[in-house]
Amino acid sequence: MTRKAAEDYGYDYNIPLDEFFQFAISVDCVIYGYHEGKVKVMLIKRGADPYKGKWALPGDLVYPKEALDEAARRVLTELTGLEEIYMKQVHTFGAVDRHTLGRVVTLGYMALIEMYKHPLKADGWAEEVGWFEIHEIPDLAFDHNEIFSESLKFLKQSLESHSPVGFEMMPKKFTLLDYLELTEYVLNKRLDKANFRKKLLAQDFIEPLEEVQKNVKHRPAKLYKINKKKIELET
Amino acid sequence: MTRKAAEDYGYDYNIPLDEFFQFAISVDCVIYGYHEGKVKVMLIKRGADPYKGKWALPGDLVYPKEALDEAARRVLTELTGLEEIYMKQVHTFGAVDRHTLGRVVTLGYMALIEMYKHPLKADGWAEEVGWFEIHEIPDLAFDHNEIFSESLKFLKQSLESHSPVGFEMMPKKFTLLDYLELTEYVLNKRLDKANFRKKLLAQDFIEPLEEVQKNVKHRPAKLYKINKKKIELET
DNA sequence: TTTGTTTGCGTCTAAAGTACATATAATTTT
DNA sequence: AAAATTATATGTACTTTAGACGCAAACAAA
Incomplete structure (x- = not known):
């Protein structure tokens, strides 16, 4: 590309065009x-x-x-x-x-x-x-x-705005507490479990599974999954 | 910059480095x-x-x-x-x-x-x-x-989030209705005057002047100005 | 003085956000 | 096998914010 050609393209500089590339x-x-x-x-x-x-x-x-x-x-x-x-x-x-x-x-x-x-x-x-x-x-x-x-x-x-990106770091099946802990860690502050749960479940792209946690020494939590199609519909 | 020098810098490509520049x-x-x-x-x-x-x-x-x-x-x-x-x-x-x-x-x-x-x-x-x-x-x-x-x-x-950018298009002194109209035009929807006013005045970087509008054929609106220092403090 | 117009403030209602209490389901301990 | 423990899950009350709307005040013009 010559200087002349460049000028034809609408550029007119005091230094040769090659300098820019x-x-x-x-x-x-x-x-x-x-x-x-x-x-x-x-x-x-x-x-x-x-x-x-x-x-x-x-x-x-x-x-x-x-x-x-x-x-x-x-x-x-x-x-x-x-x-x-x-x-x-x-x-x-x-x-x-x-x-x-x-x-x-x-x-x-x-x-x-x-x-x-x-x-x-x-x-x-x-x-x-x-x-x-x-x-x-x-x-x-x-x-x-x-x-x-x-x-x-x-x-x-x-x-903070509960936009559905954090899930990309989660396994396919996860508990709500898992996701709470991820969020708390990133934001570096504690969140209310009950309210966080409600807020999440209000979003319709998060769907419960029939399955529950295994090998935990307390009441097992329900597992959830993400419906990516619904996320795409939103955006 | 030779290929060898480039490799010393941590790059190792199959095409000469110049190709990238x-x-x-x-x-x-x-x-x-x-x-x-x-x-x-x-x-x-x-x-x-x-x-x-x-x-x-x-x-x-x-x-x-x-x-x-x-x-x-x-x-x-x-x-x-x-x-x-x-x-x-x-x-x-x-x-x-x-x-x-x-x-x-x-x-x-x-x-x-x-x-x-x-x-x-x-x-x-x-x-x-x-x-x-x-x-x-x-x-x-x-x-x-x-x-x-x-x-x-x-x-x-x-x-939408009332972050203080639209004011950059406003004159130094402006009425709240001016800013409402700017916002309505961009968002392409009508907003409630009274509520918009309340929302704006709740932000502390917007400060009232003693002055009012001139040459209007109705009750003149109060003029406001932006305190840019307070905006910088927030962010 | 009256009328028209817009400002500016107040109130009400619904919705969203927050705090906290309680019931539930599993395991562990006694 | 009953009680204690732990974390899940749900419910309720309080607080803050958002949205709809009414009305008095201020000014211009008739």
Whole structure:
């Protein structure tokens, strides 16, 4: 593409057009999972400089012919082995000096997975993979702490407004108390069991099963499931 | 930057790293203003192909050494002459074929201005500038209709939750009825005057002035102003 | 002084949210 | 096998918020 051609396209700059086509785009994913009462985020330990040895969000550069959501989904699938993952673009970060390799603008994505489903494995460029409680996130590489914060803000807002996202971290069958504990952990405050139950059951996408809990040393709780079709109808 | 150097930085790809640094980034701004009971959006008519003659959102490519918000602010200031403008990144769009010039990923921004304050002037690459009512937006160039829709969704949500953004379109002194009309127009539904008033005055960032309306042929309404410091404290 | 119009405040009612009490169903202990 | 324990499940009362509506006050114009 020549400068002249670019002008025909409606651009007229004092610097050559090629100068503009020097950005790289990356996606960084904040992957949330729920395990034993705690909500955790998957981090990878960087195996090379810059930030060698530091924990970072999993992410990758976007390929030249790849859509943005597609790139995020690729990262998620490669890392977790899961195909169907709830995923949402949260915010785009592009400080001039945020990456040492050049001008890399990154899109922060939030993803929610059923944690027990996926094998914990380090991928290509990561030394190590780990899950960190969301209230104890270490100092991360690049501007990843900021990306994490934005995603957590979104997750908190979703749970506060009872929008049906937290279920993405739950197993197919779960008790209402399980979900209460997830919500309490993320919001970092106690909620009234009875009222939480009523609020949840008022939503029509949550459906009771005939089944109950097994192997508990008290009255077993009823199990519930999510009707995803009804969620789609709402939105 | 050589392939080897890139690998040292933690990347290991099957295609050369340079291939990734071929993106351009742009910002596209949905600029909202309020005038005589109607909320409008500023569009520019494209003076060159592609989409010559079509209306489009004002925007520009991001310079190699320019931060993203900085680029959006530059576009806004150039176009409106205003320095202080409320502005918010809404969503990033990057379909592979969204731009004919090459791979251009664009960030959609929403901006709110006091419309009467700024001179309507066409800028460099635009043939014409116009204001369009938000419920009568024409078919736009590129994926700009989608960008507009996302921004409008955000604006509606903000007004519904009484978050203090709509005031950015109001003059410094305004009546509560003015703001009611703005809100009714955006949400496209009628609201109860008395209840809207109560709801607004319950927020503590809205402060009454001693002044009242002039030159009206009925009881003049009290004028109010916004206390921006209190808004910052809240968020 | 009267009439028309809009502001601005008050009241009532329904709905949603919160706090807390009580009944229920299972296991564990005695 | 009865009592104690634990957590589920439901019900009830109180509080706050949202929505509908009435009416007096303020000003302009006739």
